[in-house]
Amino acid sequence: MGLDAYVACNCVKEGKAKKPPFDESLLVWKQGFPYLDESAPDGWCSLLYDPWRETACEHPDFYYFSDRVYNASGHLFYNGIMDRLGKGTFPHLDAVWRSSFTPDQAEAAMQDLERLESRLGEVEGVFLVDPATGKEYRDALTGNQNWFFSAGAEYTYILNEQGFNILGPEGEVWFRSLAFSQEIIRTMVDGKESVTAVFRDKATGQEQAGGSTFNWKTWGVDELEYPAFLEVVVRPLCLDDVYTLIVLRKLLEAVIDTGNPIVWA
Template identity: 45%
Template structure:
């Protein structure tokens, strides 16, 4: 789940598309982009979608498309909007709705510039690998966010107290702002697995679970398990919100082409 968006190119209007196996006059500009009416025969409908993928130099006739954010990323985005005052950003708060016209995109870009200037006023909580300081999870101060659940038995959470392991009844099994992770190889049902032993760096308290915190590295088959973590609080930067970068490109593409931003 999450939010995706795109802006169509003008190649169809400018006659820069490849020959089509159907009558181009059938095509319509709709709230969903360039589409074929539902009333056409199935064969034409399938021909259109196959042709559209490579009809011009832009894949699927989209000059720009991207994921604005996954569910957690959009929750952070809306959380920041709320803290800065949603009423100040009337367009940015309704991006998950009807398409934005080019004129709305122009106004939304102005809102986005103000939003980016003020994002540092909001404080975030970050779970970082101690060595590289790479971010693994984040939430906003004042929130208690779960980011992992193991069969409803335990959840991993990030909140003002730090990293937290809770059982299904909500009891805190482990809480820390600086801790190590030791992975222990085990065999479950004939499969190689790893358990995790978390140890608080200050108190020495420990917690063992069947789910280490891991990361997938592109091109490497084995998962990477960091040895230590820390939780830090700091003001947000624009790079913490993927939505800022993507929205800017969407609005600029809309202004450039005169075509709407379509939310998916």
């Protein structure tokens, strides 16, 4: 689950794009994008329109800007920040998500965004970090918790300001740590490799064995990452922690530059 967004360029309107391989009168405009009219002959869309749209100008598919705004956890993180600082304090930015938002409101929304960015330090976040690289794998807001793995009814992994927690089926705490190592155990079961982990608390030496690993998938890379050591860090938020805000700024800049609306997908 996630949300993408994009803003169209004006290259066709401004005569900067290659001419289409069909009569331009067959183009219809929707949300700033030129589409092929439904009256065009069958097959023209895939044979003529799609290849033209992909390469007609410096913006593939006429996307002046496009990006993923958030995934499910990012949505919760962003909404949590807005709830703490008060959505009513940023009415123009909150309106960005509504279908009634128009390009002439972008300047006011940008001012709200700048005020929100200046206040991020008022909110504290909880981060699961590899201290060797500084890479942050999971996040939550203080007072909330990020549930990010469940082995059915057996156990659940949760991050909050108390630490990295492994909870049993009745919510009992099996393991809790603010700094811990992860030992990866590889065994063969019925001809297939089984990968499990032993978590070991740095301060007490407590171990929790036999559970699922903490791993990370990087798109385009086949091998999973298994961090050897992780720490829970609680600190004030900064802009780099909230990718949604970075994308919103670029979307609003694109709206201001082009006069075209944000399209949510």
